[in-house]
Amino acid sequence: MNYYNEIKNKLIDNEIYSKVKDYTKERYKVITYFEIGKLLNEAGGKYGDNIIDEYSKKLVIEVGKKYNRRTLFRMKKFYNVFSNDKVTTMLTQLTWSHYLLLLSISDYDEIIYYINISKNNNLTQRQLQYKIKSNEYRRIPIESRNKLNKNEILRPNDLIPNPIRIKNSNNYENISEKTLQRLILEDIASFLKELGNGFTFIDNEYPIKFGNRYNYIDLLLYNIKYKCYVVVELKVTELKKEHTGQIMVYMNYIDKNIKTIEENATVGIIICKQDNKYVIKYCSDERIISREYELV
Numbered sequence: 001m002n003y004y005n006e007i008k009n010k011l012i013d014n015e016i017y018s019k020v021k022d023y024t025k026e027r028y029k030v031i032t033y034f035e036i037g038k039l040l041n042e043a044g045g046k047y048g049d050n051i052i053d054e055y056s057k058k059l060v061i062e063v064g065k066k067y068n069r070r071t072l073f074r075m076k077k078f079y080n081v082f083s084n085d086k087v088t089t090m091l092t093q094l095t096w097s098h099y100l101l102l103l104s105i106s107d108y109d110e111i112i113y114y115i116n117i118s119k120n121n122n123l124t125q126r127q128l129q130y131k132i133k134s135n136e137y138r139r140i141p142i143e144s145r146n147k148l149n150k151n152e153i154l155r156p157n158d159l160i161p162n163p164i165r166i167k168n169s170n171n172y173e174n175i176s177e178k179t180l181q182r183l184i185l186e187d188i189a190s191f192l193k194e195l196g197n198g199f200t201f202i203d204n205e206y207p208i209k210f211g212n213r214y215n216y217i218d219l220l221l222y223n224i225k226y227k228c229y230v231v232v233e234l235k236v237t238e239l240k241k242e243h244t245g246q247i248m249v250y251m252n253y254i255d256k257n258i259k260t261i262e263e264n265a266t267v268g269i270i271i272c273k274q275d276n277k278y279v280i281k282y283c284s285d286e287r288i289i290s291r292e293y294e295l296v
Contacts, residue, residue: 003043004055007036011063026095034091037079040072052076077103084108090115097125101132109149110137116148117159121197130193136161156226156267157289159196164271166191168295177234180271180293181218184234195269198225208253217250228264229254238274239290244283251287 014032018025043051052072059067078099082091086108093115105111114137118128131137137145139161147154167187172179184191185204192199199221206220219232231250235243247268254266268288275292 003039003046003051004058007039007055008059008063010036010039011059011067015064027092029096030092030094030099033075033096034079034082036072037075037077038083040076041079044076074100074103081111087111087115093119095125098123098128101125101129105132107137109145112149113137113140113145117197127193134161134165134194139163155287156196156198156223156228156230156264157269157287160269160289160291161194162275163292163294164191164194165294165296166194172295175236175295177218177236180234180236183295184219192221195221198223199230200224202229208250208257210253215250220254223267226264226267227262229259229266230269231266232269232271235270235272237272239270239272239276239279241279243270243272243290244279244285244288247288248283248285251285 010032014029017028040052040055043055053069056067056069056072059072081103082088082099090112098118102111102114105114114128114132117123117131121127123131140159141162144154144158146152147158166180166183167190168183169186170183172183175183181204188201192201200223202220202222204219206217207214208217209215217231218234221230221232222228223230231247231254233243233247233250247270251266251268259266265287268285270288270290271293272290273292275290280288280290
């Protein structure tokens with residue numbers, strides 16, 4: 001086999017295809033680059049690793065400048081990573097730009113996680129890059145990762161990372177609950193993205209009335225994807241059992257007075273300085289989760 005001519009013809013076909021059939025060009029590009037990666041891998045085994053240098057010099061002149069050594073090396077690595085049985089079937093789920101971000105990951109389960117959330121949430125390249133850089137996969141509970149990889153039904157709070165990263169533009173070290181709330185509100189868009197897909201902001205210090213007295217929910221959110229309200233309480237201490245009791249009362253109030261019959265039950269998130277797994281373990285309401293916060 002003449003590996004160089006085979007690679008050159010595939011690249012020329014891809015250039016033509018990308019101009020003519022715009023609606024499927026990314027899928028075609030991904031398949032083409034995977035096939036070229038396979039050819040480069042075989043050619044390297046037969047002629048040595050320097051074959052990429054030789055091919056790239058000729059391709060830059062005969063096909064285009066973008067097919068340099070770096071690009072060919074990425075194609076070869078793409079094949080080596082995605083020829084694994086775990087991920088081969090997911091080959092055409094994303095764009096080439098998305099896959100370039102995944103090439104630095106060695107854990108196949110982690111790759112599958114990012115492919116799934118990118119596909120399910122229609123993530124842009126920039127959004128995926130943020131999630132990878134923030135090490136989201138390692139911050140998601142193991143049970144939730146397994147659910148996602150097995151395509152099981154997820155709850156709205158399953159994919160909320162731990163810890164939750166909150167921007168600390170003023171470099172506070174010791175903060176109060178009011179300060180923590182202010183930091184969140186200063187960049188509410190980033191906070192909602194950190195929580196996951198579909199979260200929207202309703203209000204802070206949301207008033208609810210019990211008899212003649214008012215209580216105030218720290219943050220009231222809504223998840224569009226799961227059609228449910230989300231009560232968020234902020235604590236700058238270790239999680240305590242009275243915190244779950246408090247948020248449970250607030251959730252029940254929203255369910256009885258705000259939620260409509262078409263909407264799902266309210267979810268509760270306690271964001272605290274230090275988690276206490278035993279408090280949540282023995283909490284009677286599975287809709288409540290606790291997450292630590294990390295100032296960044």
